[in-house]
Amino acid sequence: MSTPTTNFAAILRGMPQPYLVLDTDLTVVGASDAYLALTDRTLQDIVGQSILVAFPENPDGQGMVEQGPLEVSLRHVLRTGEPHEMAVIQYDIPQADGGFAQKFWTPVHTPVVGDDGKIEYIIQNPMDVTESVLQAKEADARLRVALHAADLASWEYEPETDLWRRSQSVDTLFGFEPGEGGPVAAPFFARMHPDDLPSAKQVVTEVMACPDTTTMRFDYRILLPTGEVRYVSSKGEVLRTSTGKVRMIGVLMDVTAERLREAELSKALAAQADLVEQKDLLLAEVNHRVKNSLQLVVSTLRLQARKLQEPATKEAFDQAISRVRAIISVHERLYRSSNSLSVDMADHLTKLCLDLVGDASRTVIVDADALELPTERAIPISVVVNELLAGALRVQDEEKPIVVSLKTVADGQVELTVAGPETLLPPADGGLRGRLIATMAAQLGGMVDEANAQDGYRFRLAFARTER
Amino acid sequence: MTALRVMIVEDEMILALDLEDMLLDAGYTVVGQASDMPEALAIAEGVGGGIDVAIMDINLARGSNGVETAAALRKLWNIPSLFVSGNLDERTRQMAMEWQPIGFVGKPYSEREVLTVIGTAVT
Numbered sequence: 001m002s003t004p005t006t007n008f009a010a011i012l013r014g015m016p017q018p019y020l021v022l023d024t025d026l027t028v029v030g031a032s033d034a035y036l037a038l039t040d041r042t043l044q045d046i047v048g049q050s051i052l053v054a055f056p057e058n059p060d061g062q063g064m065v066e067q068g069p070l071e072v073s074l075r076h077v078l079r080t081g082e083p084h085e086m087a088v089i090q091y092d093i094p095q096a097d098g099g100f101a102q103k104f105w106t107p108v109h110t111p112v113v114g115d116d117g118k119i120e121y122i123i124q125n126p127m128d129v130t131e132s133v134l135q136a137k138e139a140d141a142r143l144r145v146a147l148h149a150a151d152l153a154s155w156e157y158e159p160e161t162d163l164w165r166r167s168q169s170v171d172t173l174f175g176f177e178p179g180e181g182g183p184v185a186a187p188f189f190a191r192m193h194p195d196d197l198p199s200a201k202q203v204v205t206e207v208m209a210c211p212d213t214t215t216m217r218f219d220y221r222i223l224l225p226t227g228e229v230r231y232v233s234s235k236g237e238v239l240r241t242s243t244g245k246v247r248m249i250g251v252l253m254d255v256t257a258e259r260l261r262e263a264e265l266s267k268a269l270a271a272q273a274d275l276v277e278q279k280d281l282l283l284a285e286v287n288h289r290v291k292n293s294l295q296l297v298v299s300t301l302r303l304q305a306r307k308l309q310e311p312a313t314k315e316a317f318d319q320a321i322s323r324v325r326a327i328i329s330v331h332e333r334l335y336r337s338s339n340s341l342s343v344d345m346a347d348h349l350t351k352l353c354l355d356l357v358g359d360a361s362r363t364v365i366v367d368a369d370a371l372e373l374p375t376e377r378a379i380p381i382s383v384v385v386n387e388l389l390a391g392a393l394r395v396q397d398e399e400k401p402i403v404v405s406l407k408t409v410a411d412g413q414v415e416l417t418v419a420g421p422e423t424l425l426p427p428a429d430g431g432l433r434g435r436l437i438a439t440m441a442a443q444l445g446g447m448v449d450e451a452n453a454q455d456g457y458r459f460r461l462a463f464a465r466t467e468r
Numbered sequence: 469m470t471a472l473r474v475m476i477v478e479d480e481m482i483l484a485l486d487l488e489d490m491l492l493d494a495g496y497t498v499v500g501q502a503s504d505m506p507e508a509l510a511i512a513e514g515v516g517g518g519i520d521v522a523i524m525d526i527n528l529a530r531g532s533n534g535v536e537t538a539a540a541l542r543k544l545w546n547i548p549s550l551f552v553s554g555n556l557d558e559r560t561r562q563m564a565m566e567w568q569p570i571g572f573v574g575k576p577y578s579e580r581e582v583l584t585v586i587g588t589a590v591t
Contacts, residue, residue, distance in 0.1 A: 284557070288527075291554030292480065295576040299486035302579075306489050325578065332574045355578040 068183025
């Protein structure tokens with residue numbers, strides 16, 4: 001019995017769709033007539049030749065015509081045994097007159113498996129999308145202008161095949177000469193900073209694993225062969241084919257200048273913080289030294305006073321020490337508030353009065369608002385209180401309490417009141433006590449109001465909280 | 469009652485003299501004056517830890533530190549300190565608190581302040 005023979009070559013030729021058949025060396029073994037018509041070739045032109053020779057790159061369109069991606073796709077099919085659907089590629093067709101016709105395609109490569117399960121052929125089914133691509137040219141041109149204006153480079157990446165199509169500016173950013181970078185992303189990944197590569201790969205892996213992801217972002221550094229580092233920021237969208245294959249489309253921006261500026265700025269800020277810290281340390285040190293020196297002044301006076309025998313001299317010395325203490329004790333209460341040094345007046349006056357009373361069994365009541373004043377205000381107040389109290393406290397057998405109050409009154413005015421026995425009243429003999437009180441009141445720009453009545457003496461000094 | 473035994477740890481000699489006069493006038497015993505930590509430890513060692521309180525400056529001579537000296541006195545002989553210094557910021561106070569001082573007096577100090585706090589050690 002004879003086996004009926006089927007003329008498969010004729011069937012292939014007569015297929016109503018354009019088909020090209022390649023062997024595993026990518027050599028053309030056949031084509032449908034529709035394919036030949038589409039590409040304007042004859043079987044004799046192409047059979048027995050590698051597809052890459054039969055359809056050479058258009059020398060005028062170097063960098064645009066894409067033999068690289070085509071080969072990557074075909075080799076991917078050979079390696080995986082899976083069909084591969086390419087994105088739009090430009091592949092110009094040689095003309096009889098020697099020129100090239102500009103053509104755009106979306107080829108699908110399908111493996112054909114022999115009886116032994118091994119791939120024997122690849123069938124290429126090119127879809128000619130030239131017309132729609134050309135129609136979209138105006139939109140493309142707009143996009144290019146926009147990208148250019150924003151200084152953006154555009155790219156397209158297919159993780160499955162590592163196919164990496166991009167505008168020339170991407171190659172420039174990565175430090176590749178035109179044509180040097182090749183059709184796949186591997187050489188580009190190799191120039192990513194090793195510290196950033198894992199996170200970039202991670203983004204790709206996550207996009208592949210999660211069908212809901214539609215946008216992505218990469219920020220990474222490029223290590224140029226010169227050793228220079230370039231910072232780039234990339235944003236993209238995820239496209240998925242009907243078979244769920246992932247393609248990513250995005251833009252890339254050089255942010256090196258911004259990053260360097262940021263780095264310089266944070267360096268400047270750090271330097272500034274250092275200076276502020278140094279200033280604080282110096283200020284604390286100066287403050288400490290000042291306190292120490294003032295303490296030396298008082299201690300020296302006290303050492304000398306203790307040796308004195310003559311009561312009048314001793315009294316004069318004690319007065320001097322008391323006056324000096326009234327001035328310098330302000331420094332013990334100095335503390336930093338925001339940008340300046342202030343004196344906590346309630347605390348200061350309480351301590352000052354306690355020091356003045358000493359061992360004497362006298363009552364001094366301090367009634368002060370929570371008030372902070374600069375030293376140049378605190379010192380005159382301190383002196384006035386010292387002069388009034390020091391005189392009164394020297395008088396024995398006086399029971400009437402002394403009340404010292406410091407209150408905020410309206411309009412940023414502060415009022416110091418000292419009330420108690422008549423002995424508070426400084427003698428009107430032109431002595432130092434009266435003169436110091438008057439001088440300090442004048443220095444504060446304050447108004448003195450005194451009252452001496454049946455129930456005792458009252459001294460009142462109103463002044464502005466801050467110097468005008 | 470025997471007089472309170474006080475050691476003065478202060479590297480500024482004028483202040484140490486002033487404190488000594490002040491304490492003697494108040495009836496206390498001054499065990500000795502030290503300018504730095506080794507001197508303070510030597511004095512304490514010499515009297516077998518027989519000190520009731522140490523008046524302690526923060527910045528001592530030759531780079532030694534009052535808080536560390538107070539720590540050593542507390543650990544070796546359980547001697548408490550009264551810190552008298554112009555350098556009593558929050559951090560210093562916090563570190564000093566660990567050694568249970570009897571108090572802190574800022575500089576410039578008054579006799580009253582120092583004697584009042586010392587008085588609390590007499591119990």
